[in-house]
Amino acid sequence: MSIGQFGPNLQEVMKRRGETRNKAGEAAHVDATLIGKIINGTRRPSKEVMRSTAEHYDDGQLYIAAAGEVTGGAFAPWLDNVDLHRASVLFKSVEEMKEVLTLSGEAPISKRSDQLTEAERKMIKRLIMEAVEAITALTHLVAVLCKEYTFSWFGVWKEHRADLKSKKYIK
Secondary structure: OOOOHHHHHHHHHHHOOOOOOHHHHHOOOHHHHHHHHHHOOOOOOHHHHHHHHHHHOOOHHHHHHHHHHOOOOOOOOOOOOOOOHHHHHHHHHHHHHHHHHHHHHOOOOOOOOOHHHHHHHHHHHHEEEEEEHHHHHHHHHHHHHHHHOOOHHHHHHHHHHHHHHOOOOOO
């Protein structure tokens, strides 16, 4: 029985950091056996375990995996079968953003839903899908750059939220 993607991502981050299940368990306030079950996919991680381990490692990969787990997949997944070198991720992000810009000039978003033809609905759906691909690429770009240049993933998002709050975009 395989549950979610948090466990495999936790295992990868632990391996990269040279940490044991005991150390991850200490960070999450659980025992190493539970960490093993989460990694092996036989136990679903609690939100608290995901939060604690993500905070401990402060790694975008874990935060992304946790968001996917909590939302049931309604978030950008961690891409584990692509070249995640910073330059490759940057080039892919630029490519995806260009596709969004191109389609945004073509999609008839000035129309209401009830005014659309089937072909126009398909064009808008294509724009949505390209935007989701751009979000995925940009999310990975931030994660890769944070890791490469030792910026805190959490700190970056905390700073961003403070900026949004100062502009009164959020309460």
